[in-house]
Structure formats: C-alpha cells, structure tokens
Amino acid sequence: xxxxxxxxxxxxxxxxxxxxxxxxxxxxxxxxxxxxxxxxxxxxxxxxxxxxxxxxxxxxxxxxxxxxxxxxxxxxxxxxxxxxxxxxxxxxxxxxxxxxxxxxxxxxxxxxxxxxxxxxxxxxxxxxxxxxxxxxxxxxxxxxxxxxxxxxxxxxxxxxxxxxxxxxxxxxxxxxxxxxxxxxxxxxxxxxxxxxxxxxxxxxxxxxxxxxxxxxxxxxxxxxxxxxxxxxxxxxxxxxxxxxxxxxxxxxxxxxxxxxxxxxxxxxxxxxxxxxxxxxxxxxxxxxxxxxxxxxxxxxxxxxxxxxxxxxxxxxxxxxxxxxxxxxxxxxxxxxxxxxxxxxxxxxxxxxxxxxxxxxxxxxxxxxxxxxxxxxxxxxxxxxxxxxxxxxxxxxxxxxxxxxxxxxxxxxxxxxxxxxxxxxxxxxxxxxxxxxxxxxxxxxxxxxxxxxxxxxxxxxxxxxxxxxxxxxxxxxxxxxxxxxxxxxxxxxxxxxxxxxxxxxxxxxxxxxxxxxxxxxxxxxxxxxxxxxxxxxxxxxxxxxxxxxxxxxxxxxxxxxxxxxxxxxxxxxxxxxxxxxxxxxxxxxxxxxxxxxxxxxxxxxxxxxxxxxxxxxxxxxxxxxxxxxxxxxxxxxxxxxxxxxxxxxxxxxxxxxxxxxxxxxxxxxxxxxxxxxxxxxxxxxxxxxxxxxxxxxxxxxxxxxxxxxxxxxxxxxxxxxxxxxxxxxxxxxxxxxxxxxxxxxxxxxxxxxxxxxxxxxxxxxxxxxxxxxxxxxxxxxxxxxxxxxxxxxxxxxxxxxxxxxxxxxxxxxxxxxxxxxxxxxxxxxxxxxxxxxxxxxxxxxxxxxxxxxxxxxxxxxxxxxxxxxxxxxxxxxxxxxx
Numbered sequence: 001x002x003x004x005x006x007x008x009x010x011x012x013x014x015x016x017x018x019x020x021x022x023x024x025x026x027x028x029x030x031x032x033x034x035x036x037x038x039x040x041x042x043x044x045x046x047x048x049x050x051x052x053x054x055x056x057x058x059x060x061x062x063x064x065x066x067x068x069x070x071x072x073x074x075x076x077x078x079x080x081x082x083x084x085x086x087x088x089x090x091x092x093x094x095x096x097x098x099x100x101x102x103x104x105x106x107x108x109x110x111x112x113x114x115x116x117x118x119x120x121x122x123x124x125x126x127x128x129x130x131x132x133x134x135x136x137x138x139x140x141x142x143x144x145x146x147x148x149x150x151x152x153x154x155x156x157x158x159x160x161x162x163x164x165x166x167x168x169x170x171x172x173x174x175x176x177x178x179x180x181x182x183x184x185x186x187x188x189x190x191x192x193x194x195x196x197x198x199x200x201x202x203x204x205x206x207x208x209x210x211x212x213x214x215x216x217x218x219x220x221x222x223x224x225x226x227x228x229x230x231x232x233x234x235x236x237x238x239x240x241x242x243x244x245x246x247x248x249x250x251x252x253x254x255x256x257x258x259x260x261x262x263x264x265x266x267x268x269x270x271x272x273x274x275x276x277x278x279x280x281x282x283x284x285x286x287x288x289x290x291x292x293x294x295x296x297x298x299x300x301x302x303x304x305x306x307x308x309x310x311x312x313x314x315x316x317x318x319x320x321x322x323x324x325x326x327x328x329x330x331x332x333x334x335x336x337x338x339x340x341x342x343x344x345x346x347x348x349x350x351x352x353x354x355x356x357x358x359x360x361x362x363x364x365x366x367x368x369x370x371x372x373x374x375x376x377x378x379x380x381x382x383x384x385x386x387x388x389x390x391x392x393x394x395x396x397x398x399x400x401x402x403x404x405x406x407x408x409x410x411x412x413x414x415x416x417x418x419x420x421x422x423x424x425x426x427x428x429x430x431x432x433x434x435x436x437x438x439x440x441x442x443x444x445x446x447x448x449x450x451x452x453x454x455x456x457x458x459x460x461x462x463x464x465x466x467x468x469x470x471x472x473x474x475x476x477x478x479x480x481x482x483x484x485x486x487x488x489x490x491x492x493x494x495x496x497x498x499x500x501x502x503x504x505x506x507x508x509x510x511x512x513x514x515x516x517x518x519x520x521x522x523x524x525x526x527x528x529x530x531x532x533x534x535x536x537x538x539x540x541x542x543x544x545x546x547x548x549x550x551x552x553x554x555x556x557x558x559x560x561x562x563x564x565x566x567x568x569x570x571x572x573x574x575x576x577x578x579x580x581x582x583x584x585x586x587x588x589x590x591x592x593x594x595x596x597x598x599x600x601x602x603x604x605x606x607x608x609x610x611x612x613x614x615x616x617x618x619x620x621x622x623x624x625x626x627x628x629x630x631x632x633x634x635x636x637x638x639x640x641x642x643x644x645x646x647x648x649x650x651x652x653x654x655x656x657x658x659x660x661x662x663x664x665x666x667x668x669x670x671x672x673x674x675x676x677x678x679x680x681x682x683x684x685x686x687x688x689x690x691x692x693x694x695x696x697x698x699x700x701x702x703x704x705x706x707x708x709x710x711x712x713x714x715x716x717x718x719x720x721x722x723x724x725x726x727x728x729x730x731x732x733x734x735x736x737x738x739x740x741x742x743x744x745x746x747x748x749x750x751x752x753x754x755x756x757x758x759x760x761x762x763x764x765x766x767x768x769x770x771x772x773x774x775x776x777x778x779x780x781x782x783x784x785x786x787x788x789x790x791x792x793x794x795x796x797x798x799x800x801x802x803x804x805x806x807x808x809x810x811x812x813x814x815x816x817x818x819x820x821x822x823x824x825x826x827x828x829x830x831x832x833x834x835x836x837x838x839x840x841x842x843x844x845x846x847x848x849x850x851x852x853x854x855x856x857x858x859x860x861x862x863x864x865x866x867x868x869x870x871x872x873x874x875x876x877x878x879x880x881x
Contacts, residue, residue, distance in 0.1 A: 053305040054286060055288060055305055055308070056074065056242060056243070057242065058390035058391055059073070060074075060311040060314060061074060061292060061309060061311060062308070062311050063307065067771035068774070068775045070294055070348075073320050074290045074291070075292070076290060077239065077290050079095075079096035079241060079286060079287065079288050079289075080094060081244060081285065082285035082286075083281035084283075091252070097241040099250040099281075101250065102198050102249050102250065103123070103125070103199060105120060105203055105233065106159060107123060108120060110235070110236040111203070111228075111235055112417060115210050115212050115416045117207070117208050117211070119205065121206050122203070123159075123200050123203055124202040125200065126141075126200065127139050127162050127198055128197035128198070129170065129196065132192065136196070146171050147162070147169070148168065149166055150192065151167055153166070160198075160249050163195060163249055163280040164197060164279060165194065165280050166194065167195075168192070168193060168194070168195055169192050170193065201229070202227060202230060203227070203230050204228075206226070208451065209451055212398050234417060236422055238422035238424050238434050245286065246286055248283045249282060250281055250283055251281070254278075287305075289303060290303050290308070292308070293321060293322075295320055295348040296348065296350075311772065313776065317377040319348050319377060320348070321348075322345065322426035325344075325380045326342050326381050326382075326384075328379045343371070344358045344429045349852075351850065354374055354375065354850075355852075356374055357372065357373055357380070359372075375855070376851075376855035377852050378782065378852055386445040386446075388431055388445070392423045393422055394423055394431075395419060395449055395450075396447060397447055417437045420435065427442065429445075430443060431445055431448060603805050605654050606649060607655075608658070609802045611658075611801060611802075612658040612660065612661050615661075615664050616700040616702075616716065617686075617698065620687055634690060634692065637692065638692075641741050644740060645741065649745075650746060652669065653670070654667065654669075655745075663689070663690075664685070664687060664688075666683065666684070666685055666686070666803070667683070668682070668683050668800075669684070669748055669753065674832045675753060675754060675832055676755075679817060679821070680792060681792070681810060682701070683701075683795075683803065684699050685702070686698070686699050686741065686744075687699075687700075697723070698723075699718045702716070702800065703716055704795075708783075708784050711760055722734055722743065758776055758777040778831075784831075786856050789857075790860070793864065796868075808871060811873070812871075815875070819861070819875070822857050825854070826854050826857050826861070828848045829848075829849060865878055
C-alpha cells in the first residue's frame with residue numbers, strides 16, 4: 001500500500017508547526033460551532049416531538065393510568081403557546097386568549113347573515129402594504145398573481161398566502177385598479193413593500209340553512225348570494241382560544257420596537273413603518289390543561305393533557321352528568337312507541353352501568369332531587385331532540401318568524417343574530433348558548449334545535465348540485481350499500497305497502513305465470529334428485545367468509561358446543577350450592593323432561609310450504625315477464641340448493657322453501673350456547689334473483705326494530721361480505737362456483753351471532769385484548785342478551801308464518817334454560833356462562849355482570865315468565881324475584 005505522505009511531505013508538514021496550531025484552532029472552533037449547532041437542532045427536535053395531546057371542549061377522555069375506569073368529558077381548556085417570529089425570535093408561555101388570528105374570517109368558519117347560517121369556502125384577502133418610502137395601500141387580492149411574495153414563507157399554509165411582515169411584490173396595474181391609497185400616492189417605485197395588515201374583503205359562502213326553516217312559511221325564503229362582503233357577515237365563534245395547533249399563524253400584540261424591521265435592498269437602508277401594534281407569529285409549541293367532568297359527577301381542574309387519553313369509540317350505554325335522556329319502554333313489543341318520559345343524568349356508575357336520573361314530565365317542570373331515580377343505562381337512550389354537545393351550532397325556535405323578517409332594520413338584525421348560536425355549557429337542566437350577538441343566555445332544551453336536524457329541508461334547492469357526492473335518494477326505495485354499512489333510508493317495519501326495493505324491474509324474480517306452470521312438479525324435482533357427498537363437501541370446503549372481525553366459529557355440524565381438549569370443566573352452580581344434589585328439584589327432572597320432549601314429533605329442519613304472502617321479498621317477482629325468461633340453469637341450481645339444505649343443515653337452523661315461489665326461502669337460526677344470543681330465534685328472508693348464482697342471494701333480517709348485532713340492522717339489512725353487502729376480498733366474497741345458501745346460514749350462525757359480537761364492528765378488531773375494547777365488549781354482550789330476551793317476547797306474540805310450531809316447540813324445550821340463565825345473571829353470572837355452560841374462571845372470561853344488567857333482567861324476567869305461562873308452559877318453579 002502506498003504511503004499517504006512522502007518523507008519530504010512529512011518533513012515539510014512538521015516544519016510548519018505554527019501553521020498546524022492555526023489549523024487546529026480553526027478546525028477546533030469549527031467543530032465546537034458544529035456541535036453547538038447540532039445540540040441546538042436536537043433540542044428543537046426534542047421540543048417538536050414532545051408535543052402535547054390536544055383536547056377540545058366536549059372531548060371524551062379517560063385517565064392514562066386507568067383505561068378501563070370511568071370516562072370524563074372535557075368542559076374547559078386552558079392553553080399556553082410558544083410563539084416564533086419570522087426572524088426566529090421566540091416568546092414562551094403566552095396565554096392563548098391573548099393571541100388572535102391574522103385574518104378575521106377563515107375557510108370552514110361558520111358565518112351568519114340575517115337568519116341564514118353558512119360555511120366559508122373561499123376568502124379573498126384585502127392586503128395592506130407599506131412601501132419602502134412609507135406609502136401605504138390596501139389591495140384586494142382578486143388574482144393570485146397580482147401580489148406575490150419575494151421570499152418563501154416559513155410555513156406552507158395555502159389558507160394564508162400573506163402575513164404581516166411579509167415582503168411582497170405588486171403588479172402595477174393591480175395597484176392602480178384595485179388599490180386604495182391611505183398614505184401618499186402611487187409612484188413608479190411602488191413595486192415592493194411589506195404586508196402590515198390582513199383582512200377578509202370578500203367571502204364565498206355555502207349557505208346551509210335558515211333559522212326559520214322549522215316554522216313552515218308559505219313564501220320561500222330569499223337565499224343570500226354566494227359571494228358576500230366580509231363586513232356583512234358575523235362569524236360564529238366559541239372556544240376559539242383552544243383551537244390553536246402547531247404551525248398556525250397568529251397575531252400577537254407586542255412592543256412596537258419588536259416590530260421594527262431593518263433590511264438592505266440595493267444598498268439602501270430602509271425601515272418598515274408598522275402602523276399596527278400586532279405582529280405575525282407562528283405557534284411553535286402548545287401546552288394544554290383541561291377541566292374534566294367525570295361520569296360520577298366529580299370535577300377535576302387543571303389536569304395536564306399528558307395524563308389523559310382520548311376515548312375514540314363511545315359505548316352507547318355511557319352517559320355524563322347534565323345529559324338529556326329518554327327511558328326505553330315496550331319490552332313486550334320492540335315496535336311500540338317510546339315513552340315521552342325524559343330526564344337529566346346527574347351521575348353514572350360506569351362499572352355497574354347505572355345512572356341517577358332526574359325525571360321531567362313536561363317542559364315547564366323543573367327537575368329536582370325529589371324525582372331522582374337510579375336506572376340501568378341499558379334502558380336509557382340519549383334524547384334524540386336534545387343531543388347537544390359543547391360547540392354545537394343551534395337555532396332558536398322562531399315562534400314569531402315575521403318579527404325576524406320585518407320591523408326596523410336594527411331590531412330585525414338583532415333578532416336574527418340572537419336566533420343562531422353555539423352551545424357553551426349545561427347547567428341544572430338548561431343549555432347555555434352564546435348567540436351571534438356575543439351574548440350568552442340559558443335556555444330550555446326545547447327552545448333550541450341543532451341546525452343539522454332539518455338539514456335536508458334547509459339546504460337551498462339550487463345548492464343540491466354542490467353537495468359533495470351526496471345524492472337525493474327517493475325515500476320510497478331501499479338500497480344496500482355494498483361498500484359501507486349504512487342503510488340509506490329508514491322504512492317502517494311490517495308494512496307491506498311501504499316496502500319498496502332497490503333493484504331494477506328487469507331484474508325481478510321469476511314471473512308468476514311461469515312459476516304457476518312449474519308449481520306442480522317443483523316438489524318432484526326436489527325429491528327426485530340428491531346432492532352427492534362430494535358436492536356438499538365442495539360447497540363447504542372454501543374458507544368461511546368473515547363478517548367483520550377475526551371471529552372463530554362456535555359450532556360444528558354435530559354440536560353447537562366445542563370444548564378444547566385438556567380444559568378442566570366445572571359447572572357454575574348458584575351461590576351456596578356445592579354439588580349437583582343441591583340443585584332445585586326442577587334440575588333433577590330436566591333430563592327426564594328433555595328425553596320425553598325428544599321423543600315428540602319434531603319440527604322439520606327443511607320443508608316446502610305454500611303461502612309466502614308475508615315474505616319480505618314477496619313482491620319482487622310480481623311482474624308478468626313471460627315464460628321464456630325462466631332459465632333451466634337457474635332451476636337446476638335452486639334444486640341443488642334445496643337438496644343440500646334438506647340433507648346437510650346444521651342443528652338449530654331451519655328452512656322453509658315455497659312451492660309457488662322457488663326464489664324465496666325463510667330461515668330460522670337459533671342462537672348457540674356461550675353467546676349472548678343463546679336460546680333466541682332469529683328469522684331471515686332469502687331471495688334468489690334470476691342472476692343467481694352469479695350474484696349472491698339477498699337476505700333480510702326480521703329485526704323487530706332491535707339492533708342486537710353490528711351486522712344486523714334495525715332496517716333488516718344484513719352486513720356480510722359473503723352477501724357483497726360489506727367489503728371483502730378473495731374467499732371473503734361470494735363465489736358463483738362454490739358459494740351456497742348453506743354457507744350464508746352457517747356464517748350468520750357462527751360468525752355473526754358469535755360470543756363477542758362487539759368486535760364484528762368495522763375496525764374494532766384492533767381493540768381485542770385492550771382494556772377499552774374488552775370493557776365495551778362486556779357491555780355489548782349484556783345489552784345483546786337483553787335485546788335477545790325482548791325479541792323472544794316479540795316472537796312469542798307474533799311468530800312468522802309457517803314457524804309457529806317451531807316457536808312453540810323451541811321455547812317449550814328451552815324456556816327453563818332461559819329462565820335459569822336469567823336468574824344466574826341476576827345473581828352476578830357473566831353472559832353466556834350460565835348453568836351447564838360455565839367454565840371455571842381461570843381464563844378470566846367468567847366476569848361478574850353489572851348492576852345495570854341485573855336491573856334490566858329484574859324487569860324482563862317476570863314478563864318472560866308471564867309470556868311462557870300464556871303459552872301453557874309450567875313456570876311454577878320459577879318465582880318472580
């Protein structure tokens with residue numbers, strides 16, 4: 001290897017010792033400067049990364065050290081910020097109430113004009129510029145190229161292309177045409193200057209609605225123009241001091257000396273004469289403290305945001321003090337109307353799912369301590385008309401709308417501005433509203449309504465084209481959204497006149513005339529052919545299509561209970577009982593009774609029936625299309641499905657097909673043990689369209705108005721990737737070559753009606769094993785069992801056609817188990833782990849039920865006993881607690 005230095009080089013280098021010392025000193029200083037700059041940079045990075053958790057008024061939070069404990073609501077926010085000027089100077093710990101926006105109106109602000117509410121879509125700036133000779137001019141930036149900065153902005157914020165202190169260049173025609181000179185006049189040298197002030201000149205507004213929309217005026221309301229002068233608008237503002245974020249521009253009043261800016265341009269010294277005492281800053285850091293109102297009614301002040309975590313998914317059975325609620329009624333009939341009894345939550349026990357509620361019977365009566373009652377949160381819902389949150393925009397009900405349209409201009413304006421405001425607090429059953437006038441008053445909840453409550457009726461007709469992707473949906477049609485879960489429209493249940501369908505008339509089912517001709521031999525076709533074992537195996541060999549979460553199947557064909565090998569089983573006996581002999585006499589007789597019942601004639605799992613008049617899809621083929629459209633392949637496939645269902649249905653699934661309508665079926669699925677749906681019966685109507693099996697069947701769930709599963713909607717929609725009503729890929733979606741109706745039914749029984757349905761909700765599977773998710777899952781299971789019991793009461797009174805015998809047979813066999821389970825749950829047992837299905841709680845699953853759950857069962861239990869007795873079932877052993 002060659003030497004790096006020759007001898008002569010080394011000698012020469014050694015002789016210049018003085019030069020070496022100078023070099024060492026030079027590079028040593030450079031290194032120290034570099035390290036110093038690096039430390040400063042690292043410090044800035046640390047400051048940036050150590051950001052605070054930002055909370056807004058009304059946010060739901062929990063303590064970081066108690067994730068499964070009670071939640072709280074943020075009711076006050078105190079914020080301090082660090083400000084950095086454009087030249088790098090920093091002012092620390094500034095109260096956010098002392099800073100303001102550099103422009104009064106910004107994009108997405110809500111504004112008021114007369115009785116109209118709108119949202120800002122675009123702002124045209126009026127820029128005040130001080131030129132180098134001291135001349136000042138206000139220029140309206142109608143064209144983005146009319147004013148442009150001469151140096152890059154420290155923050156890339158398209159909403160604020162200009163800021164005070166910014167050096168800009170102005171096009172001369174713009175200055176002469178759109179400029180308004182405040183000091184001196186235009187000269188050829190007026191090309192560059194400094195922005196000294198900024199305000200909104202014109203605003204593009206999307207009008208959302210009017211405060212008079214609820215009064216039913218005979219004449220249409222005049223809609224304001226989209227382009228408005230900023231001075232004619234009033235900005236709705238509340239909690240603005242807590243809405244700051246890092247990198248936001250702001251204006252802060254400082255000493256005028258700090259605003260002096262000296263620079264050299266073309267060798268000439270100049271000083272910018274700032275006429276305003278406020279300068280533009282960038283927020284470099286935010287620090288937040290909040291006040292929290294906890295569910296139990298306690299109040300914490302000045303809590304550091306770092307000690308709290310946001311609750312992103314709210315349990316619908318969680319409530320907070322001062323929240324308005326309604327009490328559910330109609331346990332016997334889920335479709336019955338709800339009581340108008342409403343109240344105000346005073347406190348809630350999050351663990352026990354109970355709440356103290358002060359009831360109010362009418363609007364004028366003031367709730368007081370005498371009307372307080374401890375309720376189960378499972379029998380409460382948020383009042384749909386009084387569901388106000390902090391910051392919500394509300395309208396005041398206009399009892400005299402003409403007074404807001406007529407009269408003196410000043411009086412009418414004040415009346416309009418005092419009819420639109422923001423909710424800023426709740427106190428003793430009233431709502432505190434800060435109106436557009438700036439005045440805050442307390443009003444009863446019945447005096448106001450959220451602006452979006454009548455959103456559809458308030459949006460001006462000419463604005464419909466501007467809706468972002470929204471469509472006006474005919475309320476007489478239903479739609480299954482294959483890419484989402486929301487049912488587009490709501491339709492009354494059990495009303496044949498109101499049931500319309502989304503599909504085109506050309507896709508209707510088989511023509512009635514054709515079906516009439518083939519009715520006579522439909523049964524023969526079915527009975528003369530049998531599905532081979534290989535066919536069945538192929539139909540069930542593909543992976544089960546997941547509903548919406550990695551749920552494990554709870555059943556197999558032979559039994560609904562699968563016990564893992566090596567798990568030590570132990571029956572969960574009522575408290576005080578140590579052995580099976582100590583059980584009540586009814587348990588000793590149960591085996592004998594069940595044996596006798598098994599010998600009775602059972603309800604067939606598959607059979608053909610005639611009348612389909614109450615089927616949800618009955619009208620789907622009510623068109624005379626002609627016999628030529630009936631395809632032989634479709635009949636063959638349906639026949640094949642019938643054979644599979646007759647010979648291979650798992651236990652607890654029952655099917656009725658219709659001789660006169662081969663395209664229709666009705667299924668009954670019984671909930672499997674160790675789930676919150678155990679012993680319940682769930683009915684589904686199935687329609688096989690003419691394109692079947694190239695398209696999946698359509699399925700409607702008989703909900704009775706109850707939402708007891710994330711995949712089963714009150715409207716009857718069934719959300720399942722196998723039905724293409726939810727997103728999926730590969731084997732998760734319908735496959736015309738291998739998918740069958742049997743797969744759909746098994747998926748509903750095992751993947752939808754499973755033991756942890758909470759995690760079926762989209763995205764909730766990420767919460768599995770986390771305290772928040774597990775807590776919500778337990779609550780969901782308790783409510784699911786309550787709703788299952790309510791559906792039992794409904795089905796016993798109104799069984800679907802052709803399944804009356806199954807309903808009587810099933811509940812005749814299982815009513816004892818249902819009542820025993822209720823009793824054990826009332827004694828603290830966990831849902832799904834009742835007598836005969838309990839596992840010793842070493843796995844942590846056998847948790848105690850909540851007090852709110854017990855309260856609900858104490859109300860449902862006597863109704864179940866009464867209903868079973870009405871059906872001739874012996875309930876003498878089951879006394880009402």
